[in-house]
Amino acid sequence: AANKKLLFLPGDGIGPEVMRQVRRVIDWMDRKRKITFDVSEGLVGGAAIEAHGVPLSDATLAEALAVDAVMLGAVGGPKWDNPSDYTKRPEAGLLTLRKELGLFANLRPAVVFDALVDASTLKADVIRGLDILIVRELTGGVYFGEPRGITDIGNGERRGVNTQVYTTSEIRRVARVAFELARKRGNKLCSMEKANVMESGLLWRQEVTKLHGEEFQDVELSHMYADNGAMQLLKNPKQFDVIVTDNLFGDILSDEAAMMTGSLGMLPSASLGAPDANGHRKALYEPVHGSAPDIAGRDLANPCATLLSFAMCLRYSFNLDEDAKLIERSIQNVLGGGMRTADIMAPGMARCSTTVMGDSILREL
Amino acid sequence: AANKKLLFLPGDGIGPEVMRQVRRVIDWMDRKRKITFDVSEGLVGGAAIEAHGVPLSDATLAEALAVDAVMLGAVGGPKWDNPSDYTKRPEAGLLTLRKELGLFANLRPAVVFDALVDASTLKADVIRGLDILIVRELTGGVYFGEPRGITDIGNGERRGVNTQVYTTSEIRRVARVAFELARKRGNKLCSMEKANVMESGLLWRQEVTKLHGEEFQDVELSHMYADNGAMQLLKNPKQFDVIVTDNLFGDILSDEAAMMTGSLGMLPSASLGAPDANGHRKALYEPVHGSAPDIAGRDLANPCATLLSFAMCLRYSFNLDEDAKLIERSIQNVLGGGMRTADIMAPGMARCSTTVMGDSILREL
Ligand SMILES: CC(C)[C@H](C(=O)O)[C@@H](O)C(=O)O
Numbered sequence: 179a180a181n182k183k184l185l186f187l188p189g190d191g192i193g194p195e196v197m198r199q200v201r202r203v204i205d206w207m208d209r210k211r212k213i214t215f216d217v218s219e220g221l222v223g224g225a226a227i228e229a230h231g232v233p234l235s236d237a238t239l240a241e242a243l244a245v246d247a248v249m250l251g252a253v254g255g256p257k258w259d260n261p262s263d264y265t266k267r268p269e270a271g272l273l274t275l276r277k278e279l280g281l282f283a284n285l286r287p288a289v290v291f292d293a294l295v296d297a298s299t300l301k302a303d304v305i306r307g308l309d310i311l312i313v314r315e316l317t318g319g320v321y322f323g324e325p326r327g328i329t330d331i332g333n334g335e336r337r338g339v340n341t342q343v344y345t346t347s348e349i350r351r352v353a354r355v356a357f358e359l360a361r362k363r364g365n366k367l368c369s370m371e372k373a374n375v376m377e378s379g380l381l382w383r384q385e386v387t388k389l390h391g392e393e394f395q396d397v398e399l400s401h402m403y404a405d406n407g408a409m410q411l412l413k414n415p416k417q418f419d420v421i422v423t424d425n426l427f428g429d430i431l432s433d434e435a436a437m438m439t440g441s442l443g444m445l446p447s448a449s450l451g452a453p454d455a456n457g458h459r460k461a462l463y464e465p466v467h468g469s470a471p472d473i474a475g476r477d478l479a480n481p482c483a484t485l486l487s488f489a490m491c492l493r494y495s496f497n498l499d500e501d502a503k504l505i506e507r508s509i510q511n512v513l514g515g516g517m518r519t520a521d522i523m524a525p526g527m528a529r530c531s532t533t534v535m536g537d538s539i540l541r542e543l
Numbered sequence: 544a545a546n547k548k549l550l551f552l553p554g555d556g557i558g559p560e561v562m563r564q565v566r567r568v569i570d571w572m573d574r575k576r577k578i579t580f581d582v583s584e585g586l587v588g589g590a591a592i593e594a595h596g597v598p599l600s601d602a603t604l605a606e607a608l609a610v611d612a613v614m615l616g617a618v619g620g621p622k623w624d625n626p627s628d629y630t631k632r633p634e635a636g637l638l639t640l641r642k643e644l645g646l647f648a649n650l651r652p653a654v655v656f657d658a659l660v661d662a663s664t665l666k667a668d669v670i671r672g673l674d675i676l677i678v679r680e681l682t683g684g685v686y687f688g689e690p691r692g693i694t695d696i697g698n699g700e701r702r703g704v705n706t707q708v709y710t711t712s713e714i715r716r717v718a719r720v721a722f723e724l725a726r727k728r729g730n731k732l733c734s735m736e737k738a739n740v741m742e743s744g745l746l747w748r749q750e751v752t753k754l755h756g757e758e759f760q761d762v763e764l765s766h767m768y769a770d771n772g773a774m775q776l777l778k779n780p781k782q783f784d785v786i787v788t789d790n791l792f793g794d795i796l797s798d799e800a801a802m803m804t805g806s807l808g809m810l811p812s813a814s815l816g817a818p819d820a821n822g823h824r825k826a827l828y829e830p831v832h833g834s835a836p837d838i839a840g841r842d843l844a845n846p847c848a849t850l851l852s853f854a855m856c857l858r859y860s861f862n863l864d865e866d867a868k869l870i871e872r873s874i875q876n877v878l879g880g881g882m883r884t885a886d887i888m889a890p891g892m893a894r895c896s897t898t899v900m901g902d903s904i905l906r907e908l
Pocket residue numbers: 254269272273429739740770
């Protein structure tokens with residue numbers, strides 16, 4: 179059989195150094211488990227702008243469409259923060275990938291690691307054992323809606339417009355993913371929008387309700403306005419199991435949830451497309467954290483989120499659940515042993531670099 | 544001189560019972576301070592739907608336009624959550640008031656009361672002494688943008704649309720309010736949007752930057768993506784002084800900040816319009832919390848947020864800073880004395896009803 183095909187897009191900031199640790203795990207799998215990946219590498223974001231003048235070249239996009247899964251580091255940085263041309267932002271590269279690969283379902287677990295309970299600004303009681311999954315719609319809404327842009331409207335005035343738009347099928351396909359995941363977990367789904375203010379949110383609520391009635395009556399469904407959701411997450415996060423929400427609310431709420439865990443450097447994500455005839459989904463895996471330009475290139479970043487993203491990749495794209503668990507357990511053991519990168523450092527623990535964290539995890543494997 | 548004119552709109556749920564305590568303070572001011580208000584009362588939200596079939600009658604709107612300030616309780620409830628006609632939601636009454644009165648600047652303080660530090664799910668160190676002010680744009684953005692609605696697009700599919708739109712002058716006027724408030728406080732302003740994804744956010748960033756250069760160079764200005772803002776609020780809330788953001792981000796982020804304080808039942812808000820020729824601004828004051836239908840009518844609600852909203856009303860609409868301070872100090876003293884409504888109850892404190900909290904504050908006055 180053909181080897182498993184992976185495209186590496188390390189991107190900007192700390193992206194390359196955390197992705198390097200994934201390479202090491204892949205080498206290990208090749209040597210020790212006889213599981214071989216064909217890994218190609220490309221540029222995205224600021225790195226691609228520097229090299230090609232665009233945040234994602236056509237060749238790299240073609241490659242992303244051809245492989246089994248994409249592993250991404252991070253994009254963005256102050257250097258590219260004020261582009262004169264809006265299509266020349268690092269972020270545009272990532273958005274194009276999401277859209278062109280049809281990655282409509284973004285899975286963002288917010289999990290508190292026992293060893294890291296104290297790293298959160300929330301009280302230990304509130305978050306100990308937290309394990310929620312946010313399913314964010316990723317290819318629709320205000321991120322991609324037309325019309326959009328800035329226009330002159332005379333008298334020195336300008337007008338900036340974006341369009342929030344969702345169709346029935348866009349809502350149903352992401353809700354279906356969320357319902358199915360809920361079934362494999364705590365069987366509870368909470369859908370969040372602003373149906374009290376936005377018609378697109380009202381349609382969202384109606385369609386989620388309808389799908390629930392048609393196919394998922396066994397799953398406990400609730401609805402919450404997104405502002406209340408932001409509050410309830412803080413007040414009592416453990417009330418949630420799976421949350422499904424749109425692209426923009428998902429952006430904000432998943433970052434809130436991630437920071438709540440205190441384990442931002444530990445959180446992976448998966449972005450999945452629709453299954454093809456063989457049941458295979460296009461997929462992109464990336465850490466929840468950003469490119470952290472302030473610490474880039476200094477061997478300080480926490481590679482765990484990226485390694486856990488690779489574990490998700492093994493599980494969702496290659497059905498290698500055993501190997502995924504192996505990586506997850508190794509990371510837990512290393513943390514249990516007191517090893518900490520700077521972001522999760524705590525009194526009494528051993529502070530280590532990106533590379534040493536990678537060494538330790540490999541040893542554990 | 545004519546008396547000061549106030550319109551009371553108690554609204555739904557706990558609205559009427561918390562507003563009753565404001566009445567008592569007004570009577571006290573009349574008797575003891577010889578400051579007299581003409582108070583008229585009207586219906587809004589679900590209460591107005593029941594009485595008139597609309598969430599805000601034309602007569603009530605006309606009255607709101609005629610008075611010096613509006614005091615609002617809360618709107619909404621499960622009874623009206625799924626209207627067949629979108630204009631018949633309780634929330635539509637509040638939105639119409641905001642829009643017709645031109646209340647573009649919504650001031651939402653997030654303050655931690657010393658006596659309530661432990662009520663938060665955040666660690667005491669992180670939030671002790673917190674005092675930030677969120678200025679939320681309130682009459683623009685996706686709340687009011689056109690086109691909007693749900694349309695049939697054939698094949699059983701529907702499409703929900705809302706429009707996020709901001710003009711130069713909408714951005715500048717709310718940013719000006721925020722800069723001016725920052726000058727009176729810690730002299731720091733942080734503006735939040737998603738300029739990396741939305742052109743309307745890019746315009747926002749550009750105009751705030753421009754106004755800063757033109758008129759407010761003495762204020763320290765920073766910019767943050769709203770998702771990062773949601774994280775930074777949790778990570779280190781005291782890094783902020785004043786935050787300015789748009790209608791939708793403001794809805795979410797101010798609720799997050801409010802819940803962080805642990806003092807949700809304590810937080811007031813003011814919504815202000817543009818100054819007229821006499822420098823008078825149209826204004827509406829309301830607590831940050833909602834209508835809490837679960838505890839409505841049971842004399843359990845915390846009236847402090849509404850009383851503090853009335854203090855803001857005295858300060859901003861009537862220039863009665865002394866009287867505002869009197870109310871604020873009285874509430875602090877009552878809390879200091881151990882009196883607590885259920886929402887802020889803690890071990891060792893004295894649990895009291897809405898009415899008894901009102902009694903105590905009046906006694907303290
Ligand atoms: C980098 C940016 C375009 C992106 C987004 O807004 O979706 C990021 O914040 C995320 O959450 O993946």
